[in-house]
Every structure is written in C-alpha cells, then in structure tokens.
Amino acid sequence: MRTIRVVWGSASAPTAMASYDAALAEAGVENYNLVSVSSVIPAETTVEAVGTAPDLGPAGERLTVVEARATTAGPGRASAALAWAQSVDDGPGLFYEAAGEADREGVERRVREGLAAGQGLRDWEFTDPRVAVESRQAEAGAYTTALVLAVYGESEPII
Known part of the structure; x- marks a missing residue:
C-alpha cells in the first residue's frame, strides 16, 4: 500500500522566503523541490500524520505535495491547516487546506467546512x-510561516 505523510512546521526569519525555508526544515522537507497537486488521495493509500518527514531520498529531487501555508510579517499570527478524509473500503479520499492570519480554531473551522463541501460533491462514503x-x-x-504538507510517497529525480 502507498503512503502519504502529513508533516508540519513553523518558523520566523528576517525574510518571507527564509521563514518558509525554515518552516520546511522543521517539517523535514527543506532539501526537496516541491510540486503541488490539488487534493485527491488515490485509492489504496495510507495517510499518516507524522509531524516531521523521514528521509525521503536524495536532496534536490521532486516531492509531490498538497500544501497549506501562511506567511505573515509580524506582529500577527500565521496559521495553516490540512484536513482529510478517505472513502471506506480503501477507496479514494480528499485533502482540503486553509491558511491565513486566523487563530488555530478559525483556520481549523474553515478547513473542516471546506472538506465537508468537497465531500458533498462526491458520491463516496467517507471515514x-x-x-x-x-x-x-x-x-x-520578523516574517513567520506556518505550513502543513501532505507528502505523496518518496522523492523522485527531477531531471
């Protein structure tokens, strides 16, 4: 069975890009080229919330991800959330993301609402x-970035 790992991180730095890079480092995926996809979880896939990614392959390779990310210049708050549900019987599933300057509760409420709307568009029975x-x-x-990523499998050569 294939695996998608959910990882997260947050960090502050003197520039927006530096805070993003530091948040990626906290999540364990700073050495990869990220390729974003929309939101569908393939059938027969396990989703594991792991926090920090294990070694997923050589530096510089491509990782396929669904990304929730917020960056803000302080003072303020950066929040990101990723919600998911899979259909029963190892069928496909969905990821939904939300991010912004809301508090934890606000961004979680928004991502749950989005996921529920996406589930309503599909004729699948969800967990x-x-x-x-x-x-x-x-x-x-300082700039601060918060992110949550769903990382599909392991890295692949980019060239």
Whole structure:
C-alpha cells in the first residue's frame, strides 16, 4: 500500500522566503523541490500524520505535495491547516487546506467546512475527517510561516 505523510512546521526569519525555508526544515522537507497537486488521495493509500518527514531520498529531487501555508510579517499570527478524509473500503479520499492570519480554531473551522463541501460533491462514503493544524505568533520585525504538507510517497529525480 502507498503512503502519504502529513508533516508540519513553523518558523520566523528576517525574510518571507527564509521563514518558509525554515518552516520546511522543521517539517523535514527543506532539501526537496516541491510540486503541488490539488487534493485527491488515490485509492489504496495510507495517510499518516507524522509531524516531521523521514528521509525521503536524495536532496534536490521532486516531492509531490498538497500544501497549506501562511506567511505573515509580524506582529500577527500565521496559521495553516490540512484536513482529510478517505472513502471506506480503501477507496479514494480528499485533502482540503486553509491558511491565513486566523487563530488555530478559525483556520481549523474553515478547513473542516471546506472538506465537508468537497465531500458533498462526491458520491463516496467517507471515514471521519482528520485535521493537522500549525500556528505561530509572529514577532514584530520578523516574517513567520506556518505550513502543513501532505507528502505523496518518496522523492523522485527531477531531471
């Protein structure tokens, strides 16, 4: 069975890109080229919330991800959430993402609402939804990024 790992991280730094890179490092995926996809979980796939990714292959390779990400200049708060539900009997499933300057509860509420709307568009019987939320307060003078990623499998050569 194939595996999708849900990872998360947050960090502050002097630039927006540096805070994003540091948040990726906290999630364990800073050395890969990320390729974003929309939201469908393939059938016969296990989704595991792991926090920090294990070694997924050589640096510089491609990782396929669904990404929830918020970056803000302090003061403020960056929050990101990823929700998912799979259909019963190892069928396909969905990821939904939400992000912004809301608190944890606000971004979680929005991602649950989005997932429920997506489930309503499909004629699948779903398991109970799961949610991962990352949120961090941004200090004045710094950029802060919060992210949650669903990482599909392991890395693949990009060239």
